[in-house]
Amino acid sequence: MRQAQSxxxxxxxxxxxxxxxxxxxVLDTRTAAPAAPAAASVWxxxxxxxxxxxxxxxxSLGGVDAWTVTRITEDTWxxxxxxxxxxxxxxxxxxPQSRAARYEAGTPVSRDRSLCHHLLTGPQPTVVxxxxxxxxxxxxxxxxGWGLHGYLGIALLAPDGSQLGSLAGLSARPLEVDRNWTExxxxxxxxxxxxxxxxxxxxxxxxxxxxxxxxESHDDVTRLPNRRGWAALLATEERxxxxxxxxVGMVLxxxxxxxxxxxxxxxxxxxxxSAGDVQLARVGPRQLGLLGGGHQTSQVSRMANLVQxxxxxxxxxxxxxxxxxxxxxxxxxxxxxxxxALVQARREQALGRSR
Numbered sequence: 001m002r003q004a005q006s007x008x009x010x011x012x013x014x015x016x017x018x019x020x021x022x023x024x025x026v027l028d029t030r031t032a033a034p035a036a037p038a039a040a041s042v043w044x045x046x047x048x049x050x051x052x053x054x055x056x057x058x059x060s061l062g063g064v065d066a067w068t069v070t071r072i073t074e075d076t077w078x079x080x081x082x083x084x085x086x087x088x089x090x091x092x093x094x095x096p097q098s099r100a101a102r103y104e105a106g107t108p109v110s111r112d113r114s115l116c117h118h119l120l121t122g123p124q125p126t127v128v129x130x131x132x133x134x135x136x137x138x139x140x141x142x143x144x145g146w147g148l149h150g151y152l153g154i155a156l157l158a159p160d161g162s163q164l165g166s167l168a169g170l171s172a173r174p175l176e177v178d179r180n181w182t183e184x185x186x187x188x189x190x191x192x193x194x195x196x197x198x199x200x201x202x203x204x205x206x207x208x209x210x211x212x213x214x215x216e217s218h219d220d221v222t223r224l225p226n227r228r229g230w231a232a233l234l235a236t237e238e239r240x241x242x243x244x245x246x247x248v249g250m251v252l253x254x255x256x257x258x259x260x261x262x263x264x265x266x267x268x269x270x271x272x273x274s275a276g277d278v279q280l281a282r283v284g285p286r287q288l289g290l291l292g293g294g295h296q297t298s299q300v301s302r303m304a305n306l307v308q309x310x311x312x313x314x315x316x317x318x319x320x321x322x323x324x325x326x327x328x329x330x331x332x333x334x335x336x337x338x339x340x341a342l343v344q345a346r347r348e349q350a351l352g353r354s355r
Contacts, residue, residue: 024323024341054167054188055083061179062087064150064169065095068105069192070116071165071245074296076108077116078327080165080245087171094172098147101172106242108327113142116153116166125154125182125189130174150175154185156193164196165245199244200294207293210236211279221261222268225281230289233279234331237293241325248325249292249300251275252338253307254346256317258286267316274310275303287342289335297324319345 055067065088069081082105088095095101103109111117118139119126128134128151131143143149150171156164167189169181210233217229225233241248253271258264268288272280275290283289290307292300304322311318321342325334 024321024338051081051192052083054192055081058169058184058188059083059085061184063175063178063181064152064171065093065098066100066170068168068170069156069165070114070168072111072117072163073108073247073324074298075111075324076327077111077114077165078108078245079103079105080243081105094147098172100146100148100170106328113145115139115142115146115148115151115170116155116168118142119151120153120155120163120166123155123157125152125185127152127175127177127181129177132174146170147172149173152181152185154189156189156196158193158197158200164193164200167192196244200246203240203244203246203294206240207237207279210240214279214281219282221264222282224268224288225279227281227283230281230283230291231332233281233291234335237279237291238331241293242328245328246294247296248331248334249295249297249303249322250325250331250334250338251278251290251292251300251304251307251320251322252283252335252342253288253290253311254319254342255286255288255311256319266314267311270310270314270316271307274307278303300324319349321345 051069055069058067062085065085067083067085068079070077070079082103084095087093088101115131118136119128130149131151132140132149134140134143143151148170150169150173152169152175154167156166158164167185211225213236214225214229214233215223217226217232218224219226237248240246255264255267258267268280268282271288271290278295279291279293281289281291290303292303295303300322304320308318308320311320319342321338323334323338323341325331
């Protein structure tokens, strides 16, 4: 089995390293060149439940140019909601000239380029009056890249203590601390993380209901959702995951030449047993799709590797592509990216056999 990771452009300037280019990993039984990454798409904007009231309240207090609520994954931080304050529009404000002012909610940012990633190391609120005076060179570089000086932030935590994201206030000028920000942050974060945790917990049942509905359009041989049912699953997952920034992974499996119904059903059984708690569909004559709502990059990678290995062990000549949703891009874009990489891998495989 070989594994090919599509590569992002080589790192260079601060801007080059800011965004995370969508990538696809392809697994098959031969050696081939890595698949090229698809171009980044335009992201839709989610509306985080409960965030508007918290951000409006904090924004009315002044002191910073913008407030944001973010969601973290293994690879990225993504702003789910952004509230610009009156201070940002005041005469002489430095905010309009900052790179932070051009950020659009829903755009994933590399963890290494996130101020929250570097500053929020525990549950306590963080207040930094001037990032340019930080003793950490990397932090000064990141703040300079964003055009920011002042920072207020606190982690949003799940009931088990894991970090879901953050609540942060940003300023293009040094902060003038004229109130007890730590207490305000703690109160607002407590309400936000309770709401966010409840919304995320509710997704499991909603995803199960979505899968049951998708079976209304099913494949008669495998009794799995067909391509239309798969499209319905993607549309529902996008609606469920976008508001809370839940990560979504996708795996496409090309089973190769399938000559009998028995062989197809056996392959489906192998995939189902290997994949675990994901939504499985037949998206083409010899192609299966696996949708992992709430799955992190490492989980999706392990799942794809296990599916590929088990199918090879069962005698199938397969190719498997897996990728993650980039920020809150349309899942149709994620699907197209994975499918393109899989088709390319199969084409290279065929060319290799014909030589």
